[in-house]
Amino acid sequence: MKRMNTIFLGPPGAGKGTQAQVIAKLFDLVHISTGDLLRKAVSEGTPLGQKAKATMESGHLVSDDLMISLIQEVLPEDKGFLLDGFPRTVEQAQAFDSMLAKEKQNLENVIYLELKDEVAAERLMERKRTDDKPETIRKRLDVYHAETKPVVDYYKKNGKLKTVDGSPEPTVVTKVIAREMGK
Ligand code: AMP
Numbered sequence: 001m002k003r004m005n006t007i008f009l010g011p012p013g014a015g016k017g018t019q020a021q022v023i024a025k026l027f028d029l030v031h032i033s034t035g036d037l038l039r040k041a042v043s044e045g046t047p048l049g050q051k052a053k054a055t056m057e058s059g060h061l062v063s064d065d066l067m068i069s070l071i072q073e074v075l076p077e078d079k080g081f082l083l084d085g086f087p088r089t090v091e092q093a094q095a096f097d098s099m100l101a102k103e104k105q106n107l108e109n110v111i112y113l114e115l116k117d118e119v120a121a122e123r124l125m126e127r128k129r130t131d132d133k134p135e136t137i138r139k140r141l142d143v144y145h146a147e148t149k150p151v152v153d154y155y156k157k158n159g160k161l162k163t164v165d166g167s168p169e170p171t172v173v174t175k176v177i178a179r180e181m182g183k
Contacts, residue, residue: 002108003079003080003081003105003106003108004027004029004080004108004109004181005029005080005081005082005100005105005106005107005108005109006023006027006029006080006081006082006083006107006108006109006110006111006181007082007083007084007086007087007107007109007110007111008020008082008083008084008085008111008113009110009111009112009113009148009151009152009155010112010113010114010115010166011115011117011120011141011144011148012120012124012137012140012141012144013115013119013120013121013122013123013124013127014113014114014115014120014166015113015115015166015170015173016084016085016113017033017035017036017084017085018170019113019170019173019174019177020033020082020084022170022174023082023174023177023178023181024082026174026178026183027080027082027181027183028079028080029079029080029081029082030076030079030080030081030082031081031082031084032071032074032075032081032082032083032084032086033084033085034067034070034071034083034084034085034086034088035084035085037070037074038052038056038062038070039056042056048066048070051066052066056131057130057131057136058136058139059131059136059137059138059139059140059143060139060143061088061089061143061147064089064091064092064095067086067087067088067092068092068095068096068099071083071086071092071096071099072099075099077103080108087151088147088148088151089147089148089150089151090150090151090154092151093151093154093155107160108181109160109162109180109181110155110160110161110162111162111164111177111180111181112152112155112161112162112163112164113164113166113173114163114164114165114166115166115167116167117141119167120141121137121138121141124137124140125137162180164176164177164180
């Protein structure tokens, strides 16, 4: 069976994590959330966690070098993957492209979950994560526009991007994503 290698892009609060869990099961993909991996590293106090902790709590991005080597470590060799939270900068996207080319793998789907800032902020306020404090939420949305929005344009240019409205209820969004991915 063809590997449906997929990435999810979109602002914090767009529903990437929620949708990734369902879609990964539906398409038999390994779900990789860089945010979850980092939070685990922080709670376990690993060297990566120690380096990432303060950056994450301030709403900034962890360095490209750390993120690229993390992805290199966790990318499955014999199964398709669904990445949620990576790439988040154009530099990460370029490094990721070279990584895939080297391993002769393709990216089948780039799903962009679109959501207005006001709605994203409201949703983040309802979560109870340590980086979901009001001042950090604003920062994360600013960082998203400055650093990650260009990644959306990067994939738009190479014709891979599929835009999905992230505002309806989760079950509706799942159906639209699955349809975009050919189910
Ligand atoms: P998330 O759960 O995806 O919202 O990620 C939580 C935090 O982890 C982000 O605010 C960043 O500080 C960090 N992070 C996750 N993925 C990345 C990435 N690809 N590049 C840089 N930082 C990341």
